[in-house]
Amino acid sequence: MATPENGTAGEPGTRELRSVPGTASLYARALLSRRGDGPLPARRLVLRDVAADPDRLRRYAAVCGFADASRLPVTYPHIVAFPLAMALMTERDFPLPLLGLVHIANRVERLRPVGAGERLTYRVRADRLRPHPKGTAFDVVAEAGDGDGTVWRSVSTYLHRGSGAEDPRPRASTGPASAGGGPPSRPADGPADGPALDERWEVPGSVGRRYAAVSGDRNPIHLHPLTARLFGFPRAIAHGMWSKARCLAALEDRLPGACRVDVSFRAPVLLPARVRFTAVQAGPGWEFGLRQDGGTREHLRGEVSPLD
Template sequence: MRTVPALVPLYARAVLPKSGGDGPPPRRELVVTARADAVRVRRYAEVCGFPTGGPLPPTYPHLVAFPLAMELMAARDFPYPLLGLVHLANEVECARPLAPGEALTYRVRTGDRVGHPRGTAFRMLAEASDGSNVVWRSTSTYLRRGRPTGEAPGDALPDVERPDRTESWRLPASTGRAYAAVSGDRNPIHLYPLTARLLGFPRALAHGMWTKARALAALADVLPDACRVTVDFRSPVLLPTRARFSAVARGDGHAFAVRSADGTREHLRGRVSPLR
């Protein structure tokens, strides 16, 4: 039976040459059945700021889906090198509260290419089933920088004006290491200034999915039982830093954003709404 792969060996394969050319990603799917570990769930909630003892945070199943996506992207004939890929956006749909102890069957597959003014974007698709119904879905969009292949996408997510919720976050240099310890995502750009500089960044970066999870945790008291959460990742969060979270009620959901403390840089923009 297939198990969830470890991420460190997959990152090691990221430096190997590719043989897939520049065509579309091959259509492949990986399937695994997994049950959340109670200790890991608690640590994830603590690192991301969620309450403990309740259902799984809507972003938690990403910890199972992401290694499967990485295995697909690390294949020799996958056309885009792992090093240098940019996580542009992520959308999660959670159809109902997920109990930490229930077994879910995950299916992760390659999606379509998408034109982009800064290169070629593509999607990775994931879903989790309880045996009867799909209870969780995720779409992650990644960019391979290069020649333009399309127009700039429209700004589908609203700006946060006149927020009715704000928080100031102090993010220490250890933020990336803390999330790596619980998620298994030990990409060197998130760990230390030295390892980040080797890959072209002045300091370590917070994980995009940690930033999304931390923003959702700030809205934990208003999250619908069945929800859709969409975010665009707009600029990296360099550690250590201070950041500002803001949100405003819009219709039956919330628009939210994470910006630098002085408001000059927008790191993330998102929307949460009931899933109908």
């Protein structure tokens, strides 16, 4: 299943990139940039004809726990789109600073399985700047298409901490990929109407550096305890999208070919860690969670739903 792709490079506000932006230079730009008030830029970045690098795909599957090498893991296109999102968020007219943003939710929609060798066009934009009880939130919307239509999309919701306030600016809709619905309120280890999974994982202290190396997300909070402390964390923390990918790897052979996966990130995984993954079958989908093993600290909660 595919849906028509949105936009072309000839449309106003669309900028086509010739190559993948380097995230190291973008982080350097983020350290030096200053931000002010203003709307999100009406800009879409486009990167065409991208195939997964086999070695990068292998390393991604290894660090996240995926076994099937014949098609892209459901979360893999996120790491291809991530440098485009960074390029967008480090432009001079972007109103919020990149460093210090908190990734609070992510929705991925896979409209059909994507082969490991397929060449895709990626489009990334920012949307829905709005007030949040803890500050200001916005979405980064990413889409990947095969020329006939969109085959994958995601919405990543970020929070800039500050005083929450009403925002008079209109809120543009992100369409069916909006992250507004969020995961269910029932914990993943609650009552179920189908089979359940219950696993305990040892998460090594190196996982932040390993995921950073393959994803390009080298935010200092993930790399070393010393750099994490600069941002208020006692130790380095795992990437939220690693945690989501690791959960979906545990469900890999149970995921529908066309599916939607919603996750809300609750509390960071301080590295190293021992965590407990639970999942229950709920109707045609799954509800899952990740929490501190032997404790009450909840790291994430998610839901898998089939797409008709």
